[in-house]
Structures are given as C-alpha cells and as structure tokens.
Amino acid sequence: MPQTVFAPWEDPGEKPLIQFRNVTKKFGDFTAIANIDLDIYGQEFFALLGPSGCGKTTLMRMLAGFEKPTSGQILLGGEDIVDTPPNKRPVNMMFQSYALFPHLSVWDNIAFGLRREGADKATIETRVADMIRLTRLDKFARRKPHQLSGGQRQRVALARSLAKAPKLLLLDEPLGALDRKLREETQFELMDIQEKTGTTFVIVTHDQEEAMTVASRVAVMDEGQLVQVATPDRIYETPNSVYVADFIGDVNIIEGAASQTGDKVLVSWAEGASPLVATTQALLQKDQKCFLAIRPEKITISAEEPEVANKVQGEILDIGYLGNISTYHVKLPTGHVIKASATNTRRIGRRAFTWEDKVWLSWTDTAAIVLER
Amino acid sequence: MRRLILIALPYLWLLALFLVPFLIVIKISLSDVALARPPYMPQLDLSAGLAGIKAFFSELDFENFFFLTTDELYWRAYLSSLKIALVSTLFTLAIGFPIAYGMASAPREWRPTLMMLVILPFWTSFLIRVYSWMGILSNTGLLNNFLMWTGIINEPLQIMNTEIAVYIGIVYTYLPFMILPVYSTLEKLDDSLLEAAEDLGCTRTSAFWRVTVPLSKPGIIAGCFLVFIPALGEFVIPSLLGGSQTLMIGKVLWEEFFNNRDWPVASAVAVVLLAILIIPIILFQRNEQKQREAEQ
Numbered sequence: 001m002p003q004t005v006f007a008p009w010e011d012p013g014e015k016p017l018i019q020f021r022n023v024t025k026k027f028g029d030f031t032a033i034a035n036i037d038l039d040i041y042g043q044e045f046f047a048l049l050g051p052s053g054c055g056k057t058t059l060m061r062m063l064a065g066f067e068k069p070t071s072g073q074i075l076l077g078g079e080d081i082v083d084t085p086p087n088k089r090p091v092n093m094m095f096q097s098y099a100l101f102p103h104l105s106v107w108d109n110i111a112f113g114l115r116r117e118g119a120d121k122a123t124i125e126t127r128v129a130d131m132i133r134l135t136r137l138d139k140f141a142r143r144k145p146h147q148l149s150g151g152q153r154q155r156v157a158l159a160r161s162l163a164k165a166p167k168l169l170l171l172d173e174p175l176g177a178l179d180r181k182l183r184e185e186t187q188f189e190l191m192d193i194q195e196k197t198g199t200t201f202v203i204v205t206h207d208q209e210e211a212m213t214v215a216s217r218v219a220v221m222d223e224g225q226l227v228q229v230a231t232p233d234r235i236y237e238t239p240n241s242v243y244v245a246d247f248i249g250d251v252n253i254i255e256g257a258a259s260q261t262g263d264k265v266l267v268s269w270a271e272g273a274s275p276l277v278a279t280t281q282a283l284l285q286k287d288q289k290c291f292l293a294i295r296p297e298k299i300t301i302s303a304e305e306p307e308v309a310n311k312v313q314g315e316i317l318d319i320g321y322l323g324n325i326s327t328y329h330v331k332l333p334t335g336h337v338i339k340a341s342a343t344n345t346r347r348i349g350r351r352a353f354t355w356e357d358k359v360w361l362s363w364t365d366t367a368a369i370v371l372e373r
Numbered sequence: 374m375r376r377l378i379l380i381a382l383p384y385l386w387l388l389a390l391f392l393v394p395f396l397i398v399i400k401i402s403l404s405d406v407a408l409a410r411p412p413y414m415p416q417l418d419l420s421a422g423l424a425g426i427k428a429f430f431s432e433l434d435f436e437n438f439f440f441l442t443t444d445e446l447y448w449r450a451y452l453s454s455l456k457i458a459l460v461s462t463l464f465t466l467a468i469g470f471p472i473a474y475g476m477a478s479a480p481r482e483w484r485p486t487l488m489m490l491v492i493l494p495f496w497t498s499f500l501i502r503v504y505s506w507m508g509i510l511s512n513t514g515l516l517n518n519f520l521m522w523t524g525i526i527n528e529p530l531q532i533m534n535t536e537i538a539v540y541i542g543i544v545y546t547y548l549p550f551m552i553l554p555v556y557s558t559l560e561k562l563d564d565s566l567l568e569a570a571e572d573l574g575c576t577r578t579s580a581f582w583r584v585t586v587p588l589s590k591p592g593i594i595a596g597c598f599l600v601f602i603p604a605l606g607e608f609v610i611p612s613l614l615g616g617s618q619t620l621m622i623g624k625v626l627w628e629e630f631f632n633n634r635d636w637p638v639a640s641a642v643a644v645v646l647l648a649i650l651i652i653p654i655i656l657f658q659r660n661e662q663k664q665r666e667a668e669q
Contacts, residue, residue: 066568086571099569102667103587116574146667164573 006216007231008041015078017042017168017200018063023072025058025224032058033069034224045194045201047211049247050221056204059221060170063202064093076168087116092166096173098157100145106156107132107141113164131159134193151182158190162197171203175210187213208248212236220244236295241373245293250327252299252338254292258284258370265370267292270334277309280370291371298367299340301328301353302360309365314338316357321348328353330361395647402640403433413636437641447625447642451649454622457536457611458604461543465600466593468544469551473592474585476552477559484560491549503542503613510538510614534616542610547603551596558592559585591664598657606646622646 008014016039025033032055040046048056061067062074065086073080081089092113100109110131114124132141135155145153154174161169174190175183191214194201205211211218212232219229220243228240239245242253254276256269265284266275269292278292305311312332320327327341340361344351353359407414415432418425441447476487494502509515510532517529532538562585570580586593608623615621622642629639 064568064572066571085576086568087574087576091572093569093572095565095569097563097565099563099565101566101569101584101588103590112570113573116579160573 006043008044009039009217014041016040017044017077018202019073019075020059021073021075023059023062023069023074025055025062025067026070031224033062035072036224036226038219038226038229040200040202042200043198045191045203045214045216047215047218048202048204048221049206049208049211049218051206051247054221055224056206056221057172060093060172060202060204063168064091064170065089090167091170092161092164092168093170093172094157094161094174096176098145098153098177100153100156100160102145104144105141106137106143106145106148109145109156110159110163112160117164127163131163134162134196135159150177151186154178154186158193162193162199165197166199168200168202171201173205174203175207176205183210184213190214212248220247238369239293239371242291242293242371245369245371250296250339250341252292252294252296254294254336256290256292257287258290259286260284264365265290267370270332270336273312273334276368277365278368278370279366282370282372284370284372288372291373292368293371294338294363294368296327296339296341297325299338299361299363301330301340301342302362303352303357305360306362308362310368311360311362312338313358313360316353316355316359319353319355326351328359330359398640398643400433401636402437402638402644403435404637405432405436406635406637411636412634437637438645440638441641441645446620447622450620450622450625451645453620454605454607455649457539457543457619457621458601458607461540461547461604462597462601464540464544465547465551466597469548469596470555470589470593472548473552473555473559476556477562488556491552494549499546500609502546503610506538506542506545506614507533510541533614534618536615536619538614538616539611539619539621542614543600543604543607546610547600550599550603554595554599555589555592558589562588591660591667594660595657595664598653598660602650602653602657605650 008016018038018040020036020038023033023036024031034055036059048059050056058067062069065081065084069082074082076089076091101112104112107128110128111124114127119127132138135158137152137155137159140148140152140156145156148156154177158174171190175186178186187210190201194214203211203214212235215232217229218232218235220227220235222243228235228244230238235244235248239248245251246253254267254269256267256276259266259268259275260280260283263279263281265278265280267278267290268275276292284290300306300308305313314330314332316328317331317337318329320329321344323344325341325343327339330338330340332338338361346352401413404413404415406412415429417429421428472491476484476491479487507514511517512529512531512533514533516532517526520526521529532541566584566588567580570584571577575583606623606626607621608627611619611621612624612627615624626639626642626646629635629642633639
C-alpha cells in the first residue's frame with residue numbers, strides 16, 4: 001500500500017490555516033518584519049528558523065496577538081485576526097520561560113485556561129487528566145512549579161497550552177532551557193504529541209538541528225524576511241542561497257565565474273586551477289559570478305588521485321574528531337580551506353590520514369549546488 | 374568557634390538592646406509608684422544578700438495590670454488605636470499599591486528616579502514633616518485658604534485636631550513602607566506570566582486579579598505589617614495633629630510617663646501593647662520566611 005505523503009503545500013486545492021498577507025511590522029524606525037507572505041497548513045509542524053533578531057519571535061507574537069502588524073493581514077481559517085485580542089484567539093502559546101504561574105499547582109496551571117472558558121467541573125477534570133497523562137505528569141499534579149525539574153516544567157507548559165485544544169499551538173524556543181540529551185528526547189516527544197492531537201504547531205527556534213528534526217516545513221528567516229520556505233531535506237539539499245546553505249549544517253562555499261553548456265556549469269574559481277563541474281536547472285550568463293556549495297560529507301578524501309569529475313589536491317591542516325566522524329580541513333595551494341568529513345569506520349590509531357598529509361579531495365558533478373546569491 | 378561568634382552576635386545584640394530593657398520595663402510594671410528617684414519601688418538591694426532579693430520579689434505584684442482593666446480609658450485607647458492603625462493601613466494599601474504598580478510598569482530607566490522620590494521625604498525630619506501638615510490642615514492653613522479662595526466652602530473645615538488629621542498624617546508618613554515592599558514584588562513579576570494569562574483567556578483586568586495580585590501578596594502583607602505595627606503605637610502624629618479628642622494608646626503612654634510620672638502604670642501599658650503586637654509580628658515573620666522559601 002503506498003503511503004500518502006503529508007504535503008498539503010503542494011496541493012493547490014488545499015486551504016491554508018494561516019495566511020500572512022504583506023505583513024510588515026515596525027518598531028519605531030526598525031523594521032522587524034518586512035512585507036512577508038506565508039501560508040501555513042492545518043496539522044503542519046512548521047518551524048521558523050533564524051539567528052536572534054531575525055524577526056521570528058515577532059512573527060510568532062503576531063500570531064498570538066501580543067503584537068499588531070503595522071500593515072498587512074493575518075488570516076486564521078480565512079478570517080482576519082489582526083484586531084482579535086490574545087484571549088479571544090483559538091491560539092495558545094508555550095513561552096520560552098514557560099511562564100508557569102508560581103502560585104498555582106501543576107493541576108491548577110493546566111486547568112487555568114479551561115476555567116477561564118467557563119467549562120464545567122467534570123469537563124475540566126477529564127481534560128486536565130488527559131493532558132497530565134499525555135505529558136506523563138501523573139506524579140506531579142499536586143506540586144508547585146518550583147518543585148519541578150526543567151524537563152518537568154517544560155511538560156507542564158506544554159500541557160497547559162494544549163489543554164484548551166487550540167487550533168494552533170505556538171512554541172517559542174520550547175527546548176532552549178533543556179540540556180542536549182533531554183532536548184533530543186523531547187523533540188521526538190513533541191512530534192508524537194503533535195501527531196496524536198493533530199494540532200498545528202508553529203515552533204520558533206535558532207537551532208537548525210531541532211528545526212530539521214521536528215518540522216514538516218522550515219522557514220529560514222533573515223533580517224525580517226523569509227529567505228527560503230521548504231521541507232527540511234530540500235532546505236539541506238537544495239538551499240536557494242549561500243545564506244541558507246551556510247545556516248543549515250556545514251558547507252564549503254567556493255566563489256567563481258560560470259560558463260554554462262546545457263545543464264552543466266563550469267566554474268573557474270582560481271588562477272591556474274582547472275574549473276569545477278556542477279549541474280544546475282538555472283540559466284547562468286557567461287562569466288556570471290556564482291557560488292558552489294558542497295557539503296563536507298559529499299567530498300571523498302583519498303591518497304591516490306581518483307577518477308572523478310572534480311578533484312583538488314591539498315594538505316591536511318586540521319582534523320576535527322567527533323567520535324563517529326572526523327572532519328578534515330584541507331588547505332589547497334590556492335589558499336582555500338575545504339572541509340571534508342569521513343566516517344570513522346576504523347579505530348583512531350589506524351586512521352589513514354594525519355596532519356600535513358597530502359591528500360586528494362574529490363566530488364561528483366552532482367554533489368555541488370550552484371547558487372547565484 | 375568562628376561560627377559560634379557569628380551566631381552569638383545577633384543574639385547578644387537582641388539580648389542587650391531588646392531583652393534586657395524589656396525585662397526592666399516588665400519589672401517596673403510590677404512595681405509601685407513612689408515619690409522618689411527613680412519614681413518607683415522596690416529597688417533591688419544586693420547588699421542585703423539573699424534576704425534582700427527575697428524582699429524585693431515579694432513586693433512585686435500585678436496591681437498595675439488590674440488597674441488598667443478598672444479604668445475604661447485604657448481599653449478604649451487600645452481599641453481606638455487598633456481601629457486607627459487598621460483603617461490607616463487599608464488606606465495606605467489603597468494609595469500605595471497603585472503607586473508601586475505604576476513604578477513597576479514605568480520604563481526601566483525611570484525606576485531609580487521614582488524610587489528616589491518615594492524615599493526623598495526621609496531626608497527631612499519626621500517631626501518637621503508632621504508640623505508642616507499642621508500648616509496645611511489648620512483652619513487658617515493652606516488647604517482651607519485654597520478651598521475658600523475657590524469658593525467651594527465659606528467656612529473653614531475643621532480637619533486639624535480630628536481623627537481625619539491623624540489618618541492623613543499616618544497614611545502620609547507610612548506610605549513609603551507600603552510602596553517599597555509591594556514595588557519589590559511587582560518589579561520581580563515576569564511579564565510573560567501576564568501574557569500567558571491573556572493567552573489562556575484572561576482579559577487584562579482578570580489577569581491582574583488572578584496573577585498580579587496573588588503574586589504580590591507577600592509584598593502586600595509585608596507592607597501592611599510595616600505600617601500597622603508602628604501605627605498602633607504611634608504617638609507623635611496623634612498628639613500633634615489629633616488634638617485632645619483623639620485617643621491613642623501611644624499618647625496615653627506618654628501622658629502616664631511624663632504628666633503623671635506614674636512609671637509603673639506606663640510600663641504596664643507598654644507591656645500590654647507589646648503583647649498585642651506580638652501576634653502580628655509573628656505573622657509578619659512567618660510571611661517573610663515563606664517568601665524566602667519560595668524564592669529558593
């Protein structure tokens with residue numbers, strides 16, 4: 001049975017849950033969000049990714065209702081919500097600081113939103129019990145927030161924001177305060193919970209690994225603009241700019257001048273060096289400035305000269321040992337330093353290369369991505 | 374050893390400056406008035422040895438405390454003091470909380486200045502500040518002159534030498550003691566808590582009652598005690614602004630001491646006052662401790 005891939009953004013008939021239309025937000029002279037158009041679909045796990053100050057938090061706070069756009073429209077299920085106050089929106093937020101009420105117990109924190117809704121006692125009790133089970137907080141229901149660990153607080157915050165069964169859940173750096181191991185576990189937990197509840201999640205993060213792990217689509221932001229919106233694999237494999245390629249994972253960027261024949265591009269990148277070959281769908285002009293982006297894991301490192309489309313020789317400058325892989329920094333005669341990573345299939349004592357070895361780096365003609373900006 | 378000294382220091386301080394004087398006051402309250410210097414007896418005569426000490430203790434009695442129950446002046450003064458202290462505490466809270474709230478929501482760079490303005494009156498003598506209220510409230514004072522000038526009233530209002538003047542004086546004097554603790558809890562309040570409350574369906578007003586007020590409770594309690602406790606024994610304000618009409622125990626105490634020169638009865642009044650205050654003081658201590666625990 002063929003599995004249906006969840007990709008509503010590719011179906012032109014699908015109606016987005018959230019639509020940003022020409023949204024601009026200014027704080028005085030500073031433009032935090034510059035004329036953004038964005039569609040987010042129901043049941044998506046959508047990540048807003050970018051460095052601090054790129055506007056991702058502002059974008060989220062506009063969804064929650066804490067900020068009003070200077071101009072433009074925000075539609076939720078087709079209705080403009082710009083003038084709806086936060087307490088009237090079917091949207092809940094999980095705060096970066098968790099913002100748990102210190103004077104209330106875990107149980108009362110989770111019940112807070114339901115009580116404001118005026119739900120009856122029985123409904124509140126079953127709903128809170130469901131949330132407590134979902135986030136595995138059974139043992140802590142009577143405790144106050146200050147009696148909990150960071151991970152437990154994070155789960156209370158999640159349970160509280162899910163209790164009202166919002167159409168849209170916003171998560172502001174939800175795992176930022178957790179240590180690495182717990183963070184990775186919690187990422188999968190979040191995905192599980194998202195799937196179980198079928199709620200649309202929008203997560204703000206500056207951690208590209210986190211965004212790649214949890215999200216169905218990622219929007220990479222820079223200076224108040226969306227640079228690229230795509231699935232994690234497309235962001236990684238086919239970034240649309242040097243900025244995105246560089247922000248997501250490790251990458252080698254080589255600048256050069258293009259000369260295209262069909263879908264093959266020859267890039268002359270240094271005096272006296274033979275041009276590098278890459279394939280592209282784009283049309284580049286003769287001698288147009290362009291960039292080659294090559295991921296370190298797509299570069300093969302060898303002692304003998306290989307028979308591949310692209311090869312360069314250099315000397316090992318540095319080795320980054322990460323246990324499972326090693327990253328070699330290889331200095332070319334042209335002055336470029338290229339990073340190539342190799343899996344450590346053998347024990348470290350038997351490693352084939354060491355500092356100052358002369359090695360060949362090679363990659364195929366499809367490994368590099370041609371970028372125009 | 375060093376730890377012992379560290380612990381002993383506050384205790385020695387308490388012993389020398391609180392406990393010993395208090396024991397002396399208790400001793401005087403159990404003595405009889407006498408035309409002598411000091412004006413009470415018995416005096417402890419250590420030269421007579423054990424017999425002298427025995428004679429000394431045999432002469433102490435609770436007569437003065439019984440006397441306090443026979444004259445209705447005293448219990449009326451206690452009750453009236455309690456009422457005045459309680460009402461002024463409520464007024465101080467009603468005025469102090471909005472001020473503290475305004476300070477805490479002012480831009481960060483303004484806060485030290487606002488704080489300074491609250492503390493500034495302490496730079497002038499307390500007595501001078503109370504005297505200047507006489508200049509404002511008296512029948513020919515600033516307030517009455519102003520009101521008559523605007524034509525709101527024809528006859529001067531009698532504020533001076535009434536309880537109203539005492540309330541004004543106490544609220545004015547103790548306002549900073551309310552503002553500062555309330556402000557310090559409000560300032561620590563995380564704004565995202567209010568946003569979270571709004572996000573979960575509260576209006577601005579209900580978020581205030583459900584989040585801001587409960588979280589500033591330790592500050593409110595501390596402020597109330599800091600006003601209530603000294604206001605109960607207040608002497609200067611009622612005697613300068615309250616005239617002869619206002620009955621407060623601090624004033625009675627002063628009169629017993631200096632007008633009647635009846636030190637034993639005055640001491641008995643003081644001991645009873647302290648006994649009344651011990652309950653709020655213990656509650657205050659407990660509140661402080663709870664707050665410290667919550668912050669850990």
